[in-house]
Amino acid sequence: MDVLISIEEASRRLQEAATVCQVEQVALDRALGRVVAVDVQALLDVPHFDRAMLDGFAVKAADIVAATKDQPVELRVLETVGAGHVPHVHVEAGTAVRTMTGAPIVTGADAIVRIEYAEELTRDNERIVRIYRAVDEHEAIQERGHDILAGHTLLTSGTVLQPMEIAVLAAHGYHTVTVTRQPRVAIVATGSEVVPLGQALQLGQLYNSNTPMLTALVTQAGAQAISFSPASDHKEELTERFMEALKTCDILVTTGGVSVGDYDLTPSILEAIGVKRLFWGVWMRPGTPVYAGTFDGRLVLALSGNPAAAFINAIVFLVPLLRVLSGQKNEQVDVKARLKNPPQKRRVKHTRFFAGQLIFIENELWIDVSGEHSSGVMTNFIGKMALAQIGGEDELREGELVSVILL
Structure with missing residues (x-):
């Protein structure tokens, strides 16, 4: 690994290397997200016409200024207008038009009296409405262009x-x-111990949980995930899988083989096929040995193989990167919460992340980080809403104000 860099520096290098995807036309019914x-x-x-905002009677407000429950004002009803219909009359003094929600306002009217404050009756074959309350001009009328x-x-x-x-x-x-076209993310899990779902496990083997997790995360972020079968710790197989994946994507994401052990081959193989390194190693836990590079206009992000570490690497680096590629506005929400039930750990230089549940205590936001926090533990993330981000200088103590990443 290189000399470790900060999360902020790693993010800056990644985002400077990112290019927004091309544009395309989509039908409105396929445009969600x-x-x-x-x-x-x-x-x-x-609206593109003055319209009624409720069911009632279109009137001249001046006609009913004296209307009360005990002394109603009577007006002659000219017609009824529903939504989608065009009025055929003109309101003059002493007249009204029964008007339904969404209908155009008849010419001459300047207010709507709610139907609950009126009573319609028939007298001598003529429609009459009794108005029991005065209203202001423009009452219950949404004028043309009011929205935009x-x-x-x-x-x-x-x-x-x-x-x-x-x-x-x-x-x-x-x-x-x-x-913007959805970013395409190729996902390759590595490790001779990793086997596809549905295959019987042998001693020392693990099911491939990282690929489904990352596929879900990428899809949730509005990008297109392209999953590849896991690759074992053999140079030829890794090289072939990486090259195949790079042909399909805007970002290649790998998991595993990214540290400094005998079988950690991912960085060296990536660079052997032409990937140019952006960084290798970040002051963060879990997920310190994260690697990033570029290849022919594409981005490469090699994450830890441990599930919790891979998830946090992806939340911190991959998800913001997908926002850049998809052209989203950079609208970071700065959320702070007080730390509850912090683990008993010594201070380190690394920025640390703990899954937690947001709660309110006496009208103040807290994040409860109870549970075991290990790069190999997934169950502590179940049902959690956020990550507490603890800087290297922050104290792991009850009530400490810390940054929060919403999941």
Whole structure:
């Protein structure tokens, strides 16, 4: 390994080497989780007509200023207008139009009286409404362009498309949207002890848990995972698997074989096939012997083989990298919490990470990091919402204010 560098320096080197993926058009019904590649302009005033915000009667507010429950004001009802229908009359003094939610406001009306404050009846074959309450002008009317005006920026580049963003696009008539192509991540687990799922275990062997975990994490981050079968600790097999994977991806992620033992071959083989090193070794626990490099415009990230360490390596380096490649806005949320039930460990230079559960105690956010914290222990992560990030200078003591990474 190299001389260890800080997490911040490792992240800087990775992100400087990253390039945003190309753009493509996708149908709106397939755009969930995708990242807007160029600013999107509003095509319409929304709403594009003055509309009623509730069921009631369109009136002139001046006609009913004296209306009370004991002394209602009576108006002649000209017609009923529902959503999607066009009014055919004009409201003048002494008249009203029964108007349903979402319907256009009839010309001449300047307010809507809620239907609960009115009573319609028929007298001499004429529709009459009794109004029991005065309202202000513009009451319950959403005016044209109240939400947004045509030509204004609707969504900015870097926006992740969630259900409401998709609804907004649809409201303007967009049926496709320009997005950044999903980053492709090739995943290769290494180690002669690692066997595929479904195969019987022999003494000394382990099931391949890292590939499914990373596949899920990559998919959750909005990228495309490409899984390869595990490779044993043999130079020829590793070389072939890495070369095959590099043909398919924007990022190659490997697990295992990245430390300094006799069978830790990943860094040397990667560099033998042309990978240029960015770093090898970071002041972090778990996951110190993490390796990164570049290859013909692609990025390579070699993570620890221990499941918990691989997960934390991926949360700290891979997930932010995927945000860069997908063109997401860099909107870091700085979350702090007080440490609860910290493990009894001596101070080290490394930044340490502990899985924890966020709780509130007397209106203050705490992170409970109870449990065993080891690079080979996965079960302590089950149901946990966050990672406590403890800097090398921070104390592992109850109540210490620490940074939190939300999972």
